[in-house]
Amino acid sequence: MALDRKIAYIDLTTGEIETKPIPLELRKKFLGGRGLDAYLLYNNTKKGCDPLGPGNTLMVSGGILSATCASATARTHIMAKSPLTGLLGSANMGGFFAPELAWAGFHHLVIKGKAEKPVYIWIHNGEIEIRDAGDLWGKTTTETQWAIREELGDEDIKSAVIGPAGENLVAFANVMTGIKNAAGRTGMGCVMGSKNLKAIAARGTMDVKIAHPVEALEYNKRFIDQIVSAKVNQTQGALGTPFIWGATNSWGGIRCRNFQYNQLENADDIEPEAIDDVCNETMGPHHMTGCFGCQVHCRAQYKIPSGPYAGKYDEGPEYTSQGAFCGEPECRSMETLLTGNHLVDQFGMDNLETGSIISWAMELYELGILTSKDTDGLDLKFGNDEALLEMVKRICYRKGWLGDTLADGGIPASEKIGKHSFDYMIQVKGMNNLHSDERATPALALNIATASRGSDHLRSRPAIDLYHLPEEVLRKIYSNPVPYDGPLSSEHTSYEGKPWQVFWQENCYMAVDCLGICKYHTTFLGATLPNFEDWPKVLYYNTGIEMTPREIWDVALRCNIMERLFNLREGLSREDLKKGDMLNHRYFDEPCRRGARDVIGLKIDRKKFKKMIDEFYEHHGWDENGVPTPETLKRLGLDKEPSHLL
């Protein structure tokens, strides 16, 4: 049974390992994955712990549906206190790791302490061993995975690993699996590096019993039909996420030259179709690949066609790589895009944060805040492809003053650089924003301002807000499973009803993160995709747990509060620019300069933004400071946290 999967506590300081069942009571309260991780984080770390010290706790998990007969439940979730933000650290990746962990007997790992020398954790059919990783240290993400397979003699081993960036404690280092699946936000790879933990390797051949196999199989077929019939997923399956970047760039919703423009002009050479041409030429017509059990297959395969890395195989590039290596630094070279993507994959470094922080440095260089003395002679101007790629390497290996400074992450770097450099950083809670521009879309601005892990689109973005769906369609989606009769607007520039949409999406995304489902299989990019109404059956057929849509909604509410409680404990306060639900002043002061006619000139209205935050807190049952009220905590059974049940 999925519910038989255990939790393991691994202390890297003492080498002690303890395994336990996960009580059903906690399953019903938090399901699994990110939600249960949030409970574990709050209960297993002390206030103010050093993110890079042995007191930080690293959670690694699969969702409750991991390795069951439910489509696209391959997500691995990783959580700890973030070395990048000092607040909640949380990242999620696809691939094949979480199901393998489940077949090896586990859904959750809680890793504490710090190993004396490099180690990796080997998990095999219920057994856990801490092994020497001396020979693995220094290897790239893929080299590490292949070396572990070689050492243990099993090609089916799946590993979650760090690359050189994690070893060098780059504050935004990834945990990775496969070629490019990355738990890439908030520096979870940095936490692994600080614990001298190079990898977690899993291999399992244990049955995961399906509660009602015949029904689960049939329902999964229905689910897949619903998912692949969505146009947006067909496009994802043909072009991957670059299609979103291309579409967003066309109306002026991406970031260019840090935050100076909201569109990259003359981008033909790196548009999704151009990327697809390279994939076709280097990998043939069938070049899309997928995570475990997923029929969307959104990852493109390619070989770098030219330059010093010509012939190297990789996957992607995603929206974020187009942002990082094209839009933001204003570069337009396919070779730079594919090479930059390859470097961050191999180093194990968040492409999003990397692109944001380098383009921020480029703007500082343009303004004279950074000089060629600071860059060791590197001409770090916008549009300099060579300097961009050189900077990626310098950050990973902490080379030169600037490389070392940027590797510490945005806020520490701005404090070291000084001279109002912070004013130019497009971040929330210390994490840089996706390479998208939210000045024309108040709902999206509210999303990044309030996202629990810092500026991020995957926590609550109502992406369908851009589709101008009729109000009755919006109402159908957003008034389930809890009734909502407040305002809803089809207009993406409106402030009306947006707090409810963001609140609803936040719960929706939390629910999929607890179940372990990928966001392309819910109401994210497609309005017709499964959500609360569809999940109870998937859950019941696969695990036997009976829950109503409303109960799953409450799980999501509860888990969002656990994350909120952690952030509040670590110092979140509403209007704090570095630790709060607040946007950089440029959102309010500088209007959009490019894009569609109804986008040019738009910026976020401070007063209306404040009102949106008030409403958002109210929907959550939080007070005006964003603190959950005692009644809300009581209603959701969280009034005794930390309760230390696990």
Place this chain on the structure above:
Amino acid sequence: MEKILMINYQKCTGCRLCELVCTVMHDGVSNPSRSRIKVMKWESEGLYIPMACQQCDDAPCMNVCPVKAISRDEDIGFVTVDYDLCIGCRSCVAVCPFGAMNYNVIDKKVFKCDLCGGDPQCVRFCEEKAVDYVDASRVSMFKKKDAAKRLSVAQKETMCLQVAV
């Protein structure tokens, strides 16, 4: 008419849903180590090839079995194991040229693809049709057509080049 599993490895995305549904269908569990179909991967090159039983006419597994536990179902055309006769000697595993006869260490039994009795679930769930179930006589026609298409594209490209020159 006899139908066979046709594998077009170029179309495989490597998701392994076929392995999952195979074990849910046959064993009521999720466990790819029990799967009758298995995607072989060369991850560093992005190459994935699903492998399953070819249901050979002159099947080596059938020929080698010392207790005649393996026979051919003439209706559906699959090679099947009679577990009442099987002694678990694994000779069939040793001789199969495709690695399609498996041995399950949990149940201590050999096992292989039975085409799900005529409605193979791997095919039903593979949207890409990297695994397909087609009339045996049609396989070469599909391949001919694919090859012809490639030739035609190549020919058009050559002509374009000539015009450009």
